[in-house]
Amino acid sequence: MNFEYSEEQKMIQQAAKDFAERELLHDVIERDEKAIFPTEGIKKLVELGFLGMMTDPKWGGGGMDTISYVLAMEEISKVDSSVAVVMSVCNSLVIWGLETYGNDAQKEKYLRPLATGQKIGAFLLSEPEAGSDATSQRTTAEDKGDHYLINGTKNWITNANSASTYIVIAQTYPDKKHKGINAIIVDKNTPGITLGPHEKKMGMRSSDTHSVMFNDVKVPKENRIGEDGFGFTFAMKTLDGGRIGIASQALGIASGAFERAVKYSKERKAFGTEISNHQAIAFKLADMAVKIENGRNLCLKAAWLKDQHLPYGLASAMAKQYCADMAMEVTTEAVQVHGGYGYVAEYHVERLMREAKLTQIYEGTSEVQKIVISRTILKD
Amino acid sequence: MSILVFAENWDGKFKKQTFELISYAHALSKSMNTTVSAISIGKVDDEELNKLGTYGASKVLNVTDCRLYTLDNKTFTMAIAQAAAKENSKIIVFAQNNTGKAIAPRVSIRLKAGLASGVIGLPTSYEPFTIVKKTYTSKALANVIVKSDVKIITLSQNAYGIVENPTTANIEHFSPEIADTDIKTTVIEVNKITGKILLNDAEIVVSGGRGMKGPENWGGIEELAQILGAATACSRPVSDEGWRTHEEHTGQTGKIIAPNLYFAFGISGAIQHLGGISSSKCIVAVNKDPDAPIFEAADYGIVGDALKVIPELIAAIKELKAN
Amino acid sequence: MKILVCISNVPDTTTKIKFLNNNTTFDSAGVQWIINPWDELALTRAIELKEAHAGAVSEITVVNVGLPTTEPTIRKALAIGADKAIRVNLDPKDAYTVALQLSEIIKKDSFDIILCGIESSDYNGTSVGGMLSELLDFPSVSAVSFIDIEGDQLKLKREIDGGQEIIGISTPFIGIVQKGIAKDARIPNMRGIMMAKTKPLQVVEPVSADLYTDFVSFDYPKAKASCKKVDPDNVKELVNLLHNEAKVI
Numbered sequence: 001m002n003f004e005y006s007e008e009q010k011m012i013q014q015a016a017k018d019f020a021e022r023e024l025l026h027d028v029i030e031r032d033e034k035a036i037f038p039t040e041g042i043k044k045l046v047e048l049g050f051l052g053m054m055t056d057p058k059w060g061g062g063g064m065d066t067i068s069y070v071l072a073m074e075e076i077s078k079v080d081s082s083v084a085v086v087m088s089v090c091n092s093l094v095i096w097g098l099e100t101y102g103n104d105a106q107k108e109k110y111l112r113p114l115a116t117g118q119k120i121g122a123f124l125l126s127e128p129e130a131g132s133d134a135t136s137q138r139t140t141a142e143d144k145g146d147h148y149l150i151n152g153t154k155n156w157i158t159n160a161n162s163a164s165t166y167i168v169i170a171q172t173y174p175d176k177k178h179k180g181i182n183a184i185i186v187d188k189n190t191p192g193i194t195l196g197p198h199e200k201k202m203g204m205r206s207s208d209t210h211s212v213m214f215n216d217v218k219v220p221k222e223n224r225i226g227e228d229g230f231g232f233t234f235a236m237k238t239l240d241g242g243r244i245g246i247a248s249q250a251l252g253i254a255s256g257a258f259e260r261a262v263k264y265s266k267e268r269k270a271f272g273t274e275i276s277n278h279q280a281i282a283f284k285l286a287d288m289a290v291k292i293e294n295g296r297n298l299c300l301k302a303a304w305l306k307d308q309h310l311p312y313g314l315a316s317a318m319a320k321q322y323c324a325d326m327a328m329e330v331t332t333e334a335v336q337v338h339g340g341y342g343y344v345a346e347y348h349v350e351r352l353m354r355e356a357k358l359t360q361i362y363e364g365t366s367e368v369q370k371i372v373i374s375r376t377i378l379k380d
Numbered sequence: 381m382s383i384l385v386f387a388e389n390w391d392g393k394f395k396k397q398t399f400e401l402i403s404y405a406h407a408l409s410k411s412m413n414t415t416v417s418a419i420s421i422g423k424v425d426d427e428e429l430n431k432l433g434t435y436g437a438s439k440v441l442n443v444t445d446c447r448l449y450t451l452d453n454k455t456f457t458m459a460i461a462q463a464a465a466k467e468n469s470k471i472i473v474f475a476q477n478n479t480g481k482a483i484a485p486r487v488s489i490r491l492k493a494g495l496a497s498g499v500i501g502l503p504t505s506y507e508p509f510t511i512v513k514k515t516y517t518s519k520a521l522a523n524v525i526v527k528s529d530v531k532i533i534t535l536s537q538n539a540y541g542i543v544e545n546p547t548t549a550n551i552e553h554f555s556p557e558i559a560d561t562d563i564k565t566t567v568i569e570v571n572k573i574t575g576k577i578l579l580n581d582a583e584i585v586v587s588g589g590r591g592m593k594g595p596e597n598w599g600g601i602e603e604l605a606q607i608l609g610a611a612t613a614c615s616r617p618v619s620d621e622g623w624r625t626h627e628e629h630t631g632q633t634g635k636i637i638a639p640n641l642y643f644a645f646g647i648s649g650a651i652q653h654l655g656g657i658s659s660s661k662c663i664v665a666v667n668k669d670p671d672a673p674i675f676e677a678a679d680y681g682i683v684g685d686a687l688k689v690i691p692e693l694i695a696a697i698k699e700l701k702a703n
Numbered sequence: 704m705k706i707l708v709c710i711s712n713v714p715d716t717t718t719k720i721k722f723l724n725n726n727t728t729f730d731s732a733g734v735q736w737i738i739n740p741w742d743e744l745a746l747t748r749a750i751e752l753k754e755a756h757a758g759a760v761s762e763i764t765v766v767n768v769g770l771p772t773t774e775p776t777i778r779k780a781l782a783i784g785a786d787k788a789i790r791v792n793l794d795p796k797d798a799y800t801v802a803l804q805l806s807e808i809i810k811k812d813s814f815d816i817i818l819c820g821i822e823s824s825d826y827n828g829t830s831v832g833g834m835l836s837e838l839l840d841f842p843s844v845s846a847v848s849f850i851d852i853e854g855d856q857l858k859l860k861r862e863i864d865g866g867q868e869i870i871g872i873s874t875p876f877i878g879i880v881q882k883g884i885a886k887d888a889r890i891p892n893m894r895g896i897m898m899a900k901t902k903p904l905q906v907v908e909p910v911s912a913d914l915y916t917d918f919v920s921f922d923y924p925k926a927k928a929s930c931k932k933v934d935p936d937n938v939k940e941l942v943n944l945l946h947n948e949a950k951v952i
Contacts, residue, residue, distance in 0.1 A: 007774075007775050007778060008896055008897075008899075008900065010775070011775075011778070011779060011782055011891060011896050011899075012893070012896060014779075015890045015891050015892070015896070018890045019890050022887065022890070047892060048890060048891075048892040048893065049892040049893030049894055050893065053893045057894075057897065061893075062892075062893025062894060062896075062897060063893075063897055064893060064896075064897070267671040267673075268671055269671065390864055390865075395864075450868065451861075451863075451868075452842075453833070453836065453842070453843045453844065453845060454836070454837075454840075454842055454843070457837065476829070477864075478845060478846040478862060478863065478864075481821060481822070481829040481830075481833070481845055481846070481879075482833060482843070482844075482845030482846065482879070483833070484830070484833065485798070485802075485829070485830035485831070485832070485833025485834040485836075485837070486833045486834070486836060486837040486843070487837075488799070488830070488833075488834060488837075488915075489799075489802075489833075489834050489837035489838055490837055492915075493915070494799070494915030494916045495798065495799070495828075495830055495834075495915070495916070496916060497798075497827070497828050497829050497830055498827050498829070510919070512922070513827075514827055515825065515826055515827055515921065516714075516720045516824070516825055516827070517716070517824050517827060518924065519720040519924070520720045520722070520921050520922065520923060520924070521921065521922040521923070521924060522826070522918050522920070522921050522922075523918075523919050523920045523921070523922070524916050524917065524918055524919070525916065525917040525919055526915065526916050527914065527915055527916065527917060528915045534829070564842030564872060564873070564876070565842055565844060565870050565871070565872050566870065566871040566872070567868050567869070567870055568858075568868075568869045568870065568871050569868065569869035570863075570866065570867075570868050570869075571866045571867050571868075571869075572863070572865050572866035573865045573866050576865060578864045578865045580864060581864065584951070584952070608952065626882065626883050627862075629882070632716055632740075632824065633716075633740050633741070633882050634882055640951050641945070641949075641951040641952065651716070651717055652716050652717070655716075658924070661949075661951065662945070662949045662951045664941070664945070665930070675930045675932075676927070676930070677927060678930040679927070679928070679930060679931065679949065680930065680931050680932075680933060680941060680944055680945070680949070681930045681931070681932050681933065682932070682933050682934075682935050682938070682941060683932065683935065684935030685935075688935070689935060689938055692938035692939075693938050693941065693942065695938075696938050696939045696941070696942040697942055697952065699939075699942075700942055700946060700952070
């Protein structure tokens with residue numbers, strides 16, 4: 001066992017921290033309020049190579065490990081989860097799946113521009129009637145010999161507008177249920193694709209989320225990832241990794257709120273002393289610190305297992321469920337520590353609290369994580 | 381034996397700091413039973429040179445070589461080292477400003493002299509020669525022993541103050557031996573702002589931070605500076621946002637200043653900012669946030685909106701000046 | 704052209720400064736070490752010059768005088784974009800020692816542009832660049848806020864009181880740089896961090912040197928008296944205090 005980060009991991013952590021504080025912090029409140037996409041922030045994120053940070057350098061990526069990814073996600077999420085979610089979707093959902101299951105031609109054409117950040121990706125799984133339950137896909141990809149014809153609607157798609165490359169999960173053989181599902185790479189500018197309006201969200205308001213409609217969208221067969229009918233397994237494997245990203249995001253939201261609460265409690269005075277000297281506040285901070293440490297260890301454990309090529313589905317589900325729920329608790333307490341100031345935008349913690357809520361919902365709700373966890377631990 | 385002061389001028393007039401250096405050197409000379417010589421380089425008239433006597437210089441070496449009208453580190457070093465040899469100087473005093481920083485280290489090597497930079501007062505002991513200097517960007521002080529026979533000191537601004545010690549300065553023309561080939565830098569262009577008070581030389585500085593809300597609100601700061609004869613400054617976020625030029629940025633990585641009076645309007649007082657202003661004699665802070673760290677460093681504070689306080693302050697000072 | 708950037712390893716600028724052993728030793732417990740901010744800006748500008756004048760600037764080397772513990776800081780400089788690094792294996796005790804070690808490194812190689820930060824945020828000596836210039840008998844320009852290559856000449860901007868001077872100079876020379884030389888220090892990117900591992904970091908043993916100065920102990924600046932608060936509705940009172948009590952206006 002070794003709890004020490006490597007020199008490189010520390011450097012990545014610091015780079016992510018510097019990036020977030022220098023490039024994101026100054027306008028994060030305004031972008032959240034006005035729901036403005038972080039175009040400049042993403043440009044810098046790309047320059048720094050965070051979008052394909054774990055991809056093999058032979059495809060233009062950074063070749064970093066998952067531990068580094070957790071550290072970077074945490075630092076960026078401390079400041080701006082709308083940027084962190086772009087990073088998580090690209091790294092964990094789109095790029096990882098393509099790199100692991102795509103063929104060389106697909107990698108050359110689609111992975112390289114994604115790993116170098118020239119293009120942004122989106123992962124289209126959720127549907128109006130199929131959120132965390134991925135088996136009941138209504139979107140169809142009809143086999144037309146040399147191409148698929150895609151029809152249907154996808155919901156809550158992160159990066160829907162900013163992405164150029166979609167990975168679409170769709171049903172080819174409805175009678176085969178989840179074994180008839182395929183994952184297909186689709187260029188966003190293919191005729192027949194339209195976007196719904198920008199969703200007006202509670203938090204992460206500057207990330208772009210839309211529904212995406214497919215109306216007779218023709219996609220060449222060569223764009224299918226893996227064997228015919230591999231789509232459901234593909235989606236599940238991808239989500240296992242995705243959970244590490246979102247767990248780290250939740251961790252960052254919590255630790256960002258915690259750091260602000262600590263700082264505030266040491267500055268703000270009440271009854272003649274800094275409020276951190278009042279046990280009511282000090283104990284809150286102690287509870288928050290323990291929870292964050294737990295969450296961080298769960299994230300790092302899942303990342304470590306993934307880096308060792310050991311099974312990590314259970315660990316990532318635990319990390320995601322715990323960190324998301326923990327982030328909700330910690331941010332709520334951070335607002336409380338701030339009192340009235342916590343309720344106004346200027347002090348950031350109310351925004352972090354709104355952001356935390358989403359981590360309990362997307363990429364598998366906390367309840368779905370508990371299904372994954374309980375099924376795994378109860379399996380004979 | 382003597383103490384030598386590099387008497388820097390700006391447009392032919394000695395800087396306020398130069399008189400402080402002479403005053404300081406005079407105090408040193410009394411403890412060491414010696415006299416103060418000064419070296420002036422550039423175009424300075426006799427009336428101005430005589431002023432050095434007022435603060436305690438008994439001799440002024442006047443270098444008027446036109447090749448040295450602009451600063452060239454190497455040749456200035458040669459001139460000062462030659463003057464030190466001629467005057468048998470044991471201590472050479474510079475200001476801890478851009479010019480001092482440029483030349484003092486070179487002179488120290490040329491004369492094999494130990495250098496104490498950013499010194500804040502007279503030696504605490506002469507044997508061994510021990511002196512206090514700023515370290516960790518004013519967050520700490522170091523007691524430094526200078527072991528060499530010849531010693532070089534660069535004095536922090538406002539560390540000693542200006543003290544009159546009326547003396548008759550004997551002005552002597554001095555021509556250091558410098559070959560044309562020694563001059564390696566060419567000043568192509570000079571852009572000087574004239575008619576404005578220099579931030580580093582100002583007795584009073586009026587400074588604004590993010591709490592000023594935007595560059596359009598700087599009118600009050602400029603007006604206040606004008607009636608006080610003050611220079612204007614700003615915090616780092618303000619210069620980073622481009623509300624004010626980088627030249628106004630005061631703080632650890634910007635200008636480090638030590639005026640008699642520093643006004644901080646809407647500046648929260650990040651540790652890096654305090655590092656650049658904490659040597660000011662008197663600090664006045666106006667900030668909406670009662671817990672802003674600037675109040676820890678301030679002598680006087682108003683918890684309130686800088687934008688509301690400034691006009692009232694202008695009115696009150698005008699009234700004071702009128703009486 | 705070959706550029707050498709001299710970097711110093713200093714505590715992060717937000718560090719609370721504490722001392723041990725009767726105030727004789729800096730307490731480095733829990734301290735995060737960084738590239739001295741001025742040196743980091745110098746390095747950033749050197750990299751910008753190499754990118755802008757791909758043919759003219761062939762290589763950027765960083766040099767540090769420090770013990771093995773400074774290597775993470777040196778690796779960061781390599782991650783940002785320096786091509787190679789040299790570490791002189793010595794715990795630096797004063798500016799002269801550092802300048803002397805650096806001069807030995809420079810004598811063994813040929814660098815055209817040597818950049819130093821105007822000061823370090825630990826000892827605030829503001830001396831290494833100047834001392835180094837004199838040891839090598841190189842021309843130096845201090846308080847440089849801009850540098851660019853124009854043919855075989857360099858164009859610099861020097862900050863002077865109330866303005867700037869534009870200066871022309873030939874190589875080799877020593878530029879002692881201040882804020883403004885680059886807008887922001889670079890954040891290393893993933894590729895840079897990956898490559899930093901494999902870039903050469905040469906360790907050189909120091910030459911012996913006599914110390915001219917001795918930092919015997921440290922003190923904390925005197926705590927300020929507490930701030931006197933004035934009612935925001937009584938600005939006149941503030942003016943009164945400044946005039947009669949503090950006597951500053």
